[in-house]
Amino acid sequence: MSTDTAIRDSIEEAAGVVGSLWPVHSFVTANPLSGFEDRPFEEAVADAAELLGGRGYPSAETFRAALERGQISRDRLDAELDEAGYDAAPEVLLDQLADAADPAEGDADDATEHADRVLSKWLSAFLDEGSAHWSMPNREAGFYAAFREVAAHDDEIPDAGVAADLPEEPTDAVATALEPYPEGEWEAIFEEELAALPGWTWFVNRRVEDGGEWQSAHPISLAGYLAARLAVLDALDADLSPDDDPGEPDSADEIAAAFLRAWEATYREDLVDAVAAESESLAEGEEDSGRPDAQLVFCIDTRSEVIRRHVEETGDYETHGYAGFFGVPMEYEGYDAEVSVEACPPIVEPQHRVAEAPADEDAHASHDRWTGLREAATEVVETLEANAATAYGFVESAGSGYGVALAARTLVPERVRGLVGAATGPIPDVHEFCEPDLDHEHADEGLPAGLTTEERVEYAAAAFELMGWEQFGRLVVFTGHASETANNPYESSLDCGACAGNPGGPNARVLAAICSDPEVKAALRERGFDVPEDTVFLAAEHNTTTDEVELYDGDVPASHADDVEQLRADLASARERAAAERAESLGADGDAVSETERRAGDWAETRPELGLAGNAGFVVGPRELTSDLDLDGRAFLHSYDHATDPDGDALAAILTGPMVVTQWINAQYYFSTVDNAVYGSGSKVTHNPVGNLGVYQGNGGDLMTGLPLQSLTTAADEPYHQPLRLSTVVHAPVKRVEGVLAEHEQLQVLLDNDWLALTVVDPTRDHRAFHYEQDLSWTPAVAEAELEPETQRAAAVADD
Structure with missing residues (x-):
């Protein structure tokens, strides 16, 4: 094997631990330890701590507060500690945990800090996406070539070692810098150097994987970055020998893991018990309430749980949950937009290009x-x-x-x-004079424009199949969501996670336009969806900061005008109640609507809303399972009816799509909370935007990778988000869920390695709950009253 090939292979292996970081203007939540998901959670956080220096568990103070508030069951905690081999009182163990968390004093590596400073400077200049007035020279040749040109003029780079005469090829520079080290150490060296500036490294990794216009115009690679970094370190005569200390098992982590499992089990048990009770009530055959006046489909976002409760209280309305890109994987170009955006989750590749087209020339x-x-x-x-x-x-x-x-x-x-x-009242909103152009046009290069009739039918049918619909109201409203905030680099982090950090209104408009197509309606009827002639589909957008829901009703016929006006009035009432609930969680006083509007427009407000803070659960099942429950804005809710999905295809789509995305969201909130300095982004007060890419803390250094403190705490800087791994509850036959998992190995990896929990409430087995263990095995969920010092594990659930 050639040296060049060996270097590239080692870099590829080392890059396995590299996460992903999207530009802050299109913020996509992701697990910062996604590169470690192939190993058990406890092992992963320990390995990440060695490499990145981040804490993997909540602090003793956080656990103590949760215990005092009753968020951790004492009986459940005793059982978990006993199973882990600890018999001391929880308070004593928390004191030990706090003592172990005291940071050890260490000597700073001057060479590493020097290299970090140099590379951060040139990475920010090279990767800039349009905010710099002076560009780094020779960017079109790629990062390494551009760095090679400026290195000789940078006084911070000594004229020594490989930096004194940089080779033309980056792998040659790497090979020269690695000459003193055996090939067996290369991968470990690359891992440590990629982890030195994780923000920049993760951003480069994402840009390489995504491609796109910036990468095409100014290419960069991990090999090119490492070549520059190793050249600077070589010029500084740094020792690159990897840390080969395997580390000793950490009892503090074992204690913290037991506390975390108990906390999660306490939350999960309450959620599962509530869902199981509602499942049993549903089976008792309550009378059908008849055709609703309107059905509103919201994103599964936890903030939708709040507004949905209050909408249902105001009238004869049904609400449903569906991933906020509404199942249409598209690249969307708004009328006023300079560039198009990928309005779908990162795990989905766009299949269509949809642009807004003016339909009203006067308003235009x-x-x-x-x-x-x-x-x-x-x-x-x-x-x-x-x-x-x-x-x-x-x-x-x-x-x-x-x-x-x-x-x-x-x-x-x-x-x-x-x-x-x-x-701005005289300025017509884009949705008032533009419509999404769905006319299909084949493209020799890039994505085809619009959608064929067959594709439209498939997306409409898939939506109703996944949600298990059997009847339609006079109004069906697809409701996307967006946040409103001023002077906030993290604005897009509050928009729709299913739309890759973009507002969900365009996606709602596209699906509404699809379903309004007469040919699509006819095809839906042929496929068993009895769409009445008087059903009208329209779109809306939920402002998650103010809880206002704006209806896009310009094309609604006169026959439905009264329905729309009544719905609009009821949405205003629901807004008042939801805003009051949200304002209380923020610790705000006074009129709730006014307070939320103030937060939306205040350029000094660091906490316009709390986003998805508090997220902990994901419920997949009929709305009736949760409609009578106040889930406190902590649960993602996806509509699903197992009775309409005998083959499990809809369930597979939910578990491989929305569940994976919610796990990403949950993991980012978790790690941003447990160690904000390493996995978050610190306080907004000291943020410094850079290159239209992200933010620094202060005036330079690494890109911040996660959420700011203000997205995780209340106004008094009291912790708001409870750092728990996601608990998913599925209402379906356990054998059907097992069949889906058996066909999708990536789901088994996440579950077997404890990155999230899965419990099934089986309506075909007396509404009992079964908790996923490992290797497609299940145990009946254990109620707290049944706990004993040594919990008896039930046999795996494999029979019908």
């Missing part, structure tokens, strides 16, 4: 006229932001008027938001 012209003025004003502001001298001159010449405007935005942001809304 009015929109363009007003937005032209607004864009001119925006360009002035961007110029001021980029040039301090110009900014000071502008403020001085603008005088008191500008000062008043600044004061107003700071002191009365809700008034400014209202005035801005009134001022």
